[in-house]
Amino acid sequence: MLPPRLRVSLRQLEVFVATARAGSTRSGAERVARSQSAASAAIGALEVTLGVALFDRIRKRLVINENGRALLPKAASLLDHAAELNYLFSAEHAAPLRVAASLTVGEVLLPDLVARWKQSHLTSPVYVSVANSSEVIRAVAAFDVDIGFIEGPQTHPDLSVRPWLTDEMVVVAAPGHTLAGAQRIATSVLRAQPWALREPGSGTREASDRWLLEHLGSIEIAFELGSTETLKRVVAAGGAVGCVSRHAVASALANGTLVELNTGFRPLERRLAIVVHKDKLLGHGASDFLHHCEATMRMGGVATTLAPT
Numbered sequence: 639m640l641p642p643r644l645r646v647s648l649r650q651l652e653v654f655v656a657t658a659r660a661g662s663t664r665s666g667a668e669r670v671a672r673s674q675s676a677a678s679a680a681i682g683a684l685e686v687t688l689g690v691a692l693f694d695r696i697r698k699r700l701v702i703n704e705n706g707r708a709l710l711p712k713a714a715s716l717l718d719h720a721a722e723l724n725y726l727f728s729a730e731h732a733a734p735l736r737v738a739a740s741l742t743v744g745e746v747l748l749p750d751l752v753a754r755w756k757q758s759h760l761t762s763p764v765y766v767s768v769a770n771s772s773e774v775i776r777a778v779a780a781f782d783v784d785i786g787f788i789e790g791p792q793t794h795p796d797l798s799v800r801p802w803l804t805d806e807m808v809v810v811a812a813p814g815h816t817l818a819g820a821q822r823i824a825t826s827v828l829r830a831q832p833w834a835l836r837e838p839g840s841g842t843r844e845a846s847d848r849w850l851l852e853h854l855g856s857i858e859i860a861f862e863l864g865s866t867e868t869l870k871r872v873v874a875a876g877g878a879v880g881c882v883s884r885h886a887v888a889s890a891l892a893n894g895t896l897v898e899l900n901t902g903f904r905p906l907e908r909r910l911a912i913v914v915h916k917d918k919l920l921g922h923g924a925s926d927f928l929h930h931c932e933a934t935m936r937m938g939g940v941a942t943t944l945a946p947t
Contacts, residue, residue: 645687648720651713653680654692658702658710659780711796711917714781722921732762733921738777739787740841741866742805742883743910744768748787755930762923770840770864778913784924785931786913789841789883793913800912802931806884807842807849807906810896812876818897825854828901832860834869834878841908842866846881849906870896885910 657666657677667677681700685692692706702710722733735755739748745768752764767777771788778786779794786797793799809828811818817827833850836843850857860878863869866886873880874895890896912931914920920928 646684648717650680650684650687651717653677654684654706655710655713655717655781657681657693657700658706659782662700710781711915715917715919718921719919732759733923734763734765735759735923735927736765736783737785737787737927738767738769738774738783740771740774740789740910741768741836742789742842742886743787745866746883746885746888747803747910751927751931751934755927759923759926770837771844772839775913778915781915781918784914784918784920785928788911788913790844790908792841792844796916797913798916800914800932801909802912803885803910803934805908805910807845807881807908808884808887809879809881809899809901809903810870810873810887810891811879811899812874813894813897815876815879815897817879817899821900823899823901828879828899829854829857831858832878833857834861834863834872834880835859836866836869836882837862837864842883842886845906845908849903850881853901853903 652670653666653672653676656669657663660666660669663677663681664674667674670677672680681692688705688709690705691703692709693700694703718733737748737752744766748766752766756762756764765783767783769777771790771792774783774786774788775792775794775797777783779796787802788799789805817823817831835846861869861872863872866882869880869882870887870890872878874890879899887896887898891898912928914928
């Protein structure tokens with residue numbers, strides 16, 4: 639018996655995935671360079687072919703329903719593999735690598751990893767987005783990226799979370815700070831300091847809140863900053879003491895622009911993790927990059943100055 643004739647087109651799936659990711663046919667159409675009317679027609683034809691509605695129409699808005707959510711991972715994976723066919727016999731181009739990472743990983747660890755991987759994948763474009771851990775999880779869940787890197791225990795029912803490197807929280811200050819070099823700092827003194835922390839939603843902030851609350855209770859948060867580099871500069875300028883990842887301040891501690899305060903706190907270790915979608919079949923390049931990153935854990939870190947403590 640011959641297999642049933644394929645009735646679903648890649649173009650229809652492309653429009654469906656773009657619309658599901660963007661949240662509207664207008665934005666989805668822009669992503670795939672189609673007119674809004676052509677995108678609407680493609681989704682309508684796909685729904686007729688499958689015999690189910692993929693979106694609920696609510697006040698002229700499209701909201702993906704359970705049928706659409708069931709189709710999305712399969713459609714996204716199929717499109718990724720179809721895209722790889724375009725590069726299969728090309729000597730000049732290869733499938734792109736799409737990665738999202740938390741700021742600690744994206745600013746400190748990922749550049750070295752990507753540069754090393756690129757040496758053996760010269761024709762593969764690399765797209766890296768850096769955001770807080772919550773946004774990274776959303777990007778992987780929505781199939782906007784192949785692989786994500788997060789900090790802390792956050793998770794998502796559609797994602798597979800793989801423990802990666804060990805990290806540790808540290809309290810830092812400017813070299814000229816009055817507490818720099820102190821052998822023992824009273825809890826009341828630390829509690830009274832102005833603090834610089836990352837923004838809510840970041841893995842570093844979640845870990846900082848948990849660690850500082852355990853030892854200090856309430857503190858004065860003078861700065862909430864969306865970038866680890868900005869936080870380090872504020873602290874180095876003497877504006878506050880900061881609570882950050884040891885990975886993030888390893889070079890600053892080594893060159894003396896920041897100093898670690900002797901808080902006497904019980905150390906707080908945490909795991910940096912790699913997240914991938916459970917239903918996504920990674921392409922050749924993304925699989926190679928995943929194995930490349932996981933190998934760093936077995937080797938003891940990305941580089942000597944960044945090795946886990």
